[in-house]
Amino acid sequence: MRRLAIIGNWKMHTTPTSAKALALQLREHLKDVTQADLGICPPALSIPAVAEALRGSNISWGAQNAHWERDGAFTGELSVDALQELGCTYVIVGHSERRHVFGESDDMIAKRLARVAESGLLPILCVGEKEAERQESRTEEVLERQLTKGLAYVEKPPGLIAYEPVWAIGTGKRAEISDVEEAHRFIREKLQARFGSHASEVRILYGGSLKPENIEDLALSQEFDGGLVGGASLSAPSFAELIARAIKRRNH
Numbered sequence: 001m002r003r004l005a006i007i008g009n010w011k012m013h014t015t016p017t018s019a020k021a022l023a024l025q026l027r028e029h030l031k032d033v034t035q036a037d038l039g040i041c042p043p044a045l046s047i048p049a050v051a052e053a054l055r056g057s058n059i060s061w062g063a064q065n066a067h068w069e070r071d072g073a074f075t076g077e078l079s080v081d082a083l084q085e086l087g088c089t090y091v092i093v094g095h096s097e098r099r100h101v102f103g104e105s106d107d108m109i110a111k112r113l114a115r116v117a118e119s120g121l122l123p124i125l126c127v128g129e130k131e132a133e134r135q136e137s138r139t140e141e142v143l144e145r146q147l148t149k150g151l152a153y154v155e156k157p158p159g160l161i162a163y164e165p166v167w168a169i170g171t172g173k174r175a176e177i178s179d180v181e182e183a184h185r186f187i188r189e190k191l192q193a194r195f196g197s198h199a200s201e202v203r204i205l206y207g208g209s210l211k212p213e214n215i216e217d218l219a220l221s222q223e224f225d226g227g228l229v230g231g232a233s234l235s236a237p238s239f240a241e242l243i244a245r246a247i248k249r250r251n252h
């Protein structure tokens, strides 16, 4: 089995002060965890504070987006060089809120991903269907498009892909295990077709209303390599409990 990766996505929650306090709590709660890669992606303005709190710990940090050019006239964007200077490990790319709230296209996402991958940071490419697309049985079509276009400019697969059905994000409705397994298998097949044996190195995470109470059946599945966690990563006890339960089931 691949090593678990459990990454928190804080979205636009926290200020530098509250982010630092939360990161310090997480550091304490998670200090004995050795059997998973742990990460936090705070809002960009809170990255320096989180870096200060987590340096030397078993928790890495990252960003929620990054631009494809090294620098230039790109108001409001995040530079990969700056993220590297701040000690980031991960960069989320193509989160559904970027796609559907801010209108990022598959091509923008592909360019972001290529730049992040080239820099040595680890991109987490997010893919997932909307509720209407699932109802119209178009899940695989959507995943295939997002993967083909999103990976158009890379020669190797990204280290991490997060399957995040849009209807499960922030709704309290986690996808059924059978749907998660089916989607993860489909993603793996597409990666195999494109990248051959390298596909087996990719960790496929699930995201969408993960909580301590609903992680255990997923953690038992061969298809589940970890989670991208929104709401439940904003409380140190709940994130720690989710991680502890995932590891316990994994070792069962």
Ligand code: PGA
Binding pocket: 009, 164, 168, 169, 170, 171, 172, 207, 208, 209, 210, 228, 229, 230, 231, 232
């Ligand atoms: P959620 O968010 O866990 O709050 O549903 C997950 C995500 O958007 O990555």
